[in-house]
Amino acid sequence: MQWQTVCKQEDLIPDVGVAAIFEEQQVAIFYLPKTEQKVFALGNWDPCSKANVLSRGLLGNLGNKLVVASPLYKQHFDLQTGQCLEENVSVPCWAARLVDGKVELASHENREC
């Protein structure tokens, strides 16, 4: 797996998303410090509203799934898989981790989810 740094840990806000550009794509990065994995990355493009807004959605869990809710029409997307819970669409998903104060994503070709 090819890990690449996308931004610094200090760019993140607990329990909130930020947007970044990774390999010329808009990525939404979510920092959930109370979870084991801590950082998650999905495409920022919301296929339901056709706007780059997922980084600005609210975070939480529904049952055992960690999710972000689109701020426009409120569909939920699974942070682990990018699958939309209400509709049959999904968004790209990257493996993400925190290393030495840096946020790293596994490049698109090798993503695991």
Next chain:
Amino acid sequence: MTQTQQHKPQLVVVGNGMVGHHFIEECLTHSGHEHYQITVIGAEANLAYDRVHLSDYFNGKSAAELAFTNGTLYNRNGIQYRTSTKVVSLNPDAHTVTLDSGENLRYDKLVLATGSYPFVPPITGHDRKNTFVYRTLEDLDAIKACAETAKTGTVVGGGLLGLEAANALKNLGLETSVVEFAPRLMPVQLDEAGGAQLKSMIESLGVRVYTATATQKIIDGDNAVHRMVFANQEGKEQDSYLETDLILFSAGIRPYDQLARESGLEVGDRGGITINNHCLTSHPDIYAIGECALWQGRIYGLVAPGYSMAKAAVAHLFSTGGNAFTGADMSTKLKLLGCDVGSIGDAHATTAGAKTFFYQDDIAGCYRKIVVSADAKKLLGAVLVGDNSQYDTLLQYYLNGIDLPEQPESLILPTTSESPALGVDALPASASICSCLNVTKGDISTAVANGALSVADVKSATKASTGCGGCAALLKKVVDNELLALGVEVSTDVCEHFAYTRQALYDLIKIGEIKTFDELISKHGRGYGCMVCRPLVGSMLASIWNEYVLAEPHVSLQDTNDRYLANMQKDGTYSVVPRIPGGEITPEKLIVIGEVAKKYHLYTKITGGQRIDLFGARQEQLPAIWQTLIEAGFETGQAYGKSVRTVKSCVGSTWCRFGVNDSMKMAIDIENRYKGLRAPHKLKFAVSGCTRECAEAQSKDIGVIATEGGWNLYVCGNGGMKPRHADLFATDLDDKTLIQYIDRILMFYVKTADRLQRTSVWMDNLEGGLAYLKAVVIHDKLGLAQELEAQMAHLVDTFQCEWKTTLQDPQKLKAFKPFVNDDRSDNNIIFVEERDQIRPATEQEKHTLLVNS
């Protein structure tokens, strides 16, 4: 006409009112239209409509909305119908009816559902112009037309319909009076004390009430169209006449029994077509149902007994095995001019040995009486005025003969935790829940067992609560109870993370002095939170502690609008709304808004709340836009929050020649006091400077209207998806009391409402509704007033302009950068021009633009 139809026997229904229509519906339910060719004849131009809600026609409901059918139901089932057609004679021996066109119709079976007509007392001058009755849509059209030029209106008759008509006249803007011959209002349903209570409540709303007053003649008035000259009554001091522009007679009904009378059918001495328990008249092929029918010497002037008769007639005609008609309960519950009135059973305690209990509260304005059997075991009747919250319970005791509690008076005394509650599970299956459509608790159980798992489903399966709608609250309780019994969980929890209601969480936060979401969820919840509980808790923390919403522990609770302090639009850009209190703005500030809009190329629109919305701002532009606005003296408009939005206003007495008070100043003061208050739902206010009501205060959560004596306060109105008129809460308040009441109402709402519950729904769900809210706010029934005011004072003192705070914090400003690792901006935001301003490009346009570039 096809062969088969010609060979079918003919069933003719004369009359297409509510009962006539219900008869057809019942026929269809039992496939009666397959055995008979059914023909309906109606005298009115409209097919059957909801006469019970006739007054809604004045409140904006159209004839189409009141209609039960536009003919489709009839056409689809091969039922022939004629409107604007009268039956002029009936020949029982020949089995024919003659229409006003001269045509004869043959029938095998005939149903008379001709209804009744309003009784107009034969006073000299009763047929002058500008005199009306209140029965049909045509009547209402004529009244409306007349009210446009009339200033005053008078209803003759202070019964149920008369008061309803008075309400309509008042809503049409007329100065309204009611003249009743009997010594009290609603003489049939109310006793003396109840009538007096109702009179004083109605008078406090500005309607003049004359009781024990007979009109002798109506002549030309000096200052109005009519003068009603009252009969002299010795020893009684009162006006000897009343001048009025419009007179509406509502002095009872008389059955339309002329056809029956002239054709030799048996009729009562005082009118009404005599029927038996099957609703058959004295002729075996003719039925009579509804208000034209006389059963055991009684005429029933309500819709529910009429529906029962329709059912009984259908049961007999088609041998469906349904019940015969054996009388009906005449208990009624209604809201007249905003006052609750209820009457059950033997309201006048005429049963031998009956005992009564009564409770009267002149401060809250309510009167309650129960009539019990000699052994105090059974409820025989009741009278309620001013507060109907006990009606449903009392009615169930009455209808089902349930044994009264040891101390029957506890049923009407003010509620305490010890008050016995009659749970719906105590009701027998035969208990009638919806008396209009005759739906029992058993019917509801069956519907739920058959898969109707919500109130809406049960309504469509059983038709319960689709008549007058008075049983809606009871229906919900029964449905919830049935679901519970089936093991279906009826959860009032806010979400999977907190097993509490909003109000319980509010108390936990307040009493436990909990300041953050993390603390709350670790102490009282589970999991990570979600899109429901996070903003909910964020809102409650703001309502209670009022900390900066973007402070570190709160930022993850804010919906995107609150997080970026602007309103997200469909393309991910934001709109910006600076506060313009009361809609008053200097030219200098107006120019600044224009300059900002021009500089950032924003789409500009005036809002319904008298301010200006600037659309199309990218998130990274927001801080700079606000820097300019704040330097010019603007504050955030909090258009992004579930919070106090705007206080709409007219210019008031400073400029307007009609204004009676300075509504402009009051609006600005109110907006500045409550700005930013976070609540369960958005809140909109308005202040009007006179009763012309240019600010439309009666459609707002809080509406204030200037009067000669101060301010009238209206509460819990709204526009939007389900518009609702605000209710008059208090009259002629001084400035200080006005603010005090608004403080208390708002904080009580914030404290007790459900998530996303508007004030109207909140109030309707309070046990006791408006009367209860008045008791809490005006009379401090719960002893909460001081706490509510202190809480509001805290919020007012700790107000901050969230944009000002944000601009001072470089760390917060970083969050407005579109990308943490890149200085570009979102390349998917593309505008095109329309009517000289920008708008988001459609997908198609984006595609074309990208290809061309």
